[in-house]
Amino acid sequence: MRVRQGFHIHLGKLSIRVSVSRILVYLLVILLVCFTSLPLIYVVSTAFKPLDELLRIPPIFFVRKPTMDNFRDLLFATSSSSVPFLRYVVNSIFVSVATVLATIIISSIAAYSLVKLELPFKNAIFNLIVATLMFPATLMTIPNYMVINNLGLMDSYLALILPKIAGAFGFFFVKQFCDQLPDAFLEAARLDGANEWQVFTKIVFPFMKPACSTLVVFTFVASWNDAFSPLVYITQDAMRTLPVTLQSIGTAGTLARAGAMAAGTFISVVPTVLIYTLMQRRVIETMAYSGIK
Amino acid sequence: MKLINKKSLGNKALAIAFFLPFFVLFTLFVLAPVVQSVFYSFTNYDLLKRNDFVGFNNYKQLFLNDEIFLLALKNTMVFACIAGPVSYILSFVMAWILNDMKGRTIFALAFYAPSITSGTAMAVIWTYFFSSDSYGLINNFLMNLGLISSPILWNQSVDLIMPVCIFIQIWMSMGTGFLVFMAGLQNANQELYEAGAIDGIKGRFAELFYITLPQMKPQLLFGAINTIAGSFGVFDVISSFAGFPSPNYAGHTLVAHVYDYAFVRYEMGYASAVSVILFLITFLFGKAVMFLLSSKDE
Numbered sequence: 012m013r014v015r016q017g018f019h020i021h022l023g024k025l026s027i028r029v030s031v032s033r034i035l036v037y038l039l040v041i042l043l044v045c046f047t048s049l050p051l052i053y054v055v056s057t058a059f060k061p062l063d064e065l066l067r068i069p070p071i072f073f074v075r076k077p078t079m080d081n082f083r084d085l086l087f088a089t090s091s092s093s094v095p096f097l098r099y100v101v102n103s104i105f106v107s108v109a110t111v112l113a114t115i116i117i118s119s120i121a122a123y124s125l126v127k128l129e130l131p132f133k134n135a136i137f138n139l140i141v142a143t144l145m146f147p148a149t150l151m152t153i154p155n156y157m158v159i160n161n162l163g164l165m166d167s168y169l170a171l172i173l174p175k176i177a178g179a180f181g182f183f184f185v186k187q188f189c190d191q192l193p194d195a196f197l198e199a200a201r202l203d204g205a206n207e208w209q210v211f212t213k214i215v216f217p218f219m220k221p222a223c224s225t226l227v228v229f230t231f232v233a234s235w236n237d238a239f240s241p242l243v244y245i246t247q248d249a250m251r252t253l254p255v256t257l258q259s260i261g262t263a264g265t266l267a268r269a270g271a272m273a274a275g276t277f278i279s280v281v282p283t284v285l286i287y288t289l290m291q292r293r294v295i296e297t298m299a300y301s302g303i304k
Numbered sequence: 305m306k307l308i309n310k311k312s313l314g315n316k317a318l319a320i321a322f323f324l325p326f327f328v329l330f331t332l333f334v335l336a337p338v339v340q341s342v343f344y345s346f347t348n349y350d351l352l353k354r355n356d357f358v359g360f361n362n363y364k365q366l367f368l369n370d371e372i373f374l375l376a377l378k379n380t381m382v383f384a385c386i387a388g389p390v391s392y393i394l395s396f397v398m399a400w401i402l403n404d405m406k407g408r409t410i411f412a413l414a415f416y417a418p419s420i421t422s423g424t425a426m427a428v429i430w431t432y433f434f435s436s437d438s439y440g441l442i443n444n445f446l447m448n449l450g451l452i453s454s455p456i457l458w459n460q461s462v463d464l465i466m467p468v469c470i471f472i473q474i475w476m477s478m479g480t481g482f483l484v485f486m487a488g489l490q491n492a493n494q495e496l497y498e499a500g501a502i503d504g505i506k507g508r509f510a511e512l513f514y515i516t517l518p519q520m521k522p523q524l525l526f527g528a529i530n531t532i533a534g535s536f537g538v539f540d541v542i543s544s545f546a547g548f549p550s551p552n553y554a555g556h557t558l559v560a561h562v563y564d565y566a567f568v569r570y571e572m573g574y575a576s577a578v579s580v581i582l583f584l585i586t587f588l589f590g591k592a593v594m595f596l597l598s599s600k601d602e
Contacts, residue, residue, distance in 0.1 A: 051417040120325075124322035149559060184526055291412055
């Protein structure tokens with residue numbers, strides 16, 4: 012038994028032993044977490060501020076008289092154009108989901124091949140991939156534009172999806188988890204007559220669940236919040252995604268649009284929080300080993 | 305003998321088939337641009353007319369005639385050497401503490417929030433904190449306490465830009481490492497803790513150093529490489545806080561220099577040379593970390 016310093020709290024018949032260090036840790040964590048959650052709280056609070064609170068100087072952090080006006084303004088501000096607001100939301104969802112699915116499947120199967128199969132030049136390939144992680148992405152914009160343009164993919168969903176699928180980040184991430192998979196599991200499955208595809212889907216993929224769930228979060232957040240690629244690859248209004256639309260609402264300039272902007276930011280944060288919560292619950296509550304033990 | 309050869313040939317073909325989709329896209333969108341940039345760094349390519357081979361001229365120019373580059377180099381080193389380790393260690397400690405805490409899903413979300421709301425919302429928050437007028441949260445607080453009489457110019461003062469940006473970067477960048485470590489902790493083999501207890505490894509810190517950390521080497525390595533790449537490649541945080549270019553180039557980094565030459569002056573050759581230097585420095589640090597955390601020496 013571990014011995015800890017602590018004290019007893021007596022609540023009637025109930026007696027709880029609380030360790031001092033545990034309370035201190037909780038306090039510190041709560042303090043830090045309050046600080047890091049500020050941006051999220053601000054986004055939520057701002058979405059419900061009436062116009063006079065939005066434009067007040069000095070700015071106020073918390074909403075005082077909550078209202079739904081901003082969401083009406085958002086619909087009004089965007090419905091005047093020929094493309095309905097919902098179209099941008101659908102564009103964003105389609106591009107992000109497709110990017111996530113393609114990234115997970117292509118990266119994890121490639122990582123499995125590199126770690127556990129007889130891929131030639133393993134080390135050279137791995138070093139090459141990790142090395143590109145350290146090259147400034149700024150300079151890849153122009154060459155990528157040329158490729159997309161030459162493939163005739165301008166103004167298509169593929170232009171927003173293809174360049175993001177095979178990144179060094181995702182591959183390196185999954186590869187690190189694949190390293191931890193004991194060879195014995197694979198051998199056992201092969202002896203039972205499973206082919207490599209079955210080994211991958213039945214053994215490797217379940218083992219890498221925490222890794223893949225985490226990669227879903229990274230990939231989704233990056234794709235969903237990307238306000239840059241659509242500026243480069245998309246010229247048609249109907250193909251734009253949410254972040255670009257929000258930017259154009261913001262730069263349209265009139266102060267009255269501040270409300271629409273706040274509501275739009277709120278709407279754009281909701282899916283990322285949902286995906287995060289969904290995936291993180293899977294990471295935290297599924298033990299990778301329990302399935303294979 | 306013949307049978308084995310045939311089988312291994314089949315295995316190779318299968319491995320290549322599994323790897324091919326990734327490799328094609330990777331080559332097209334990542335590898336080719338990098339190789340192209342390395343090539344451009346030896347030319348005076350300007351996106352329009354000039355594209356002549358100039359040997360090492362760009363590199364000579366950088367180190368002998370470009371004081372702003374040297375300043376950017378210094379700023380980047382200072383930035384990365386402080387922000388990198390602090391963010392790395394903090395995100396691990398948080399993951400480790402939260403991993404066996406009640407209500408960890410909510411705490412984890414709150415801790416990851418800056419990464420989710422990146423971009424505009426974050427910029428609003430730090431402006432709110434560090435606004436250079438008397439309405440900024442910190443200025444307001446300090447003035448009310450009577451510690452300062454006039455507001456501090458957080459994003460204009462040459463001495464303050466770097467420290468404040470380091471603070472903001474740490475705040476912004478902890479999320480990724482945190483999630484990686486959370487996933488790694490969940491992948492740890494629980495049986496080893498029981499085995500360790502029998503061998504006399506008791507207490508949270510002993511378990512951390514003898515069982516958890518050695519098991520998590522792959523994630524620790526990934527987190528480290530990612531932190532190094534991120535902190536050496538810093539640009540967005542500084543440019544949105546202190547403007548581009550920052551006052552007196554006080555917050556000028558290597559990627560800011562790349563951006564300046566590639567997209568303001570269109571001197572792709574020169575910008576590529578800066579990128580190659582940044583790449584070499586980052587790679588050196590990355591290799592050192594790989595040597596320290598290599599998972600092969602178990």
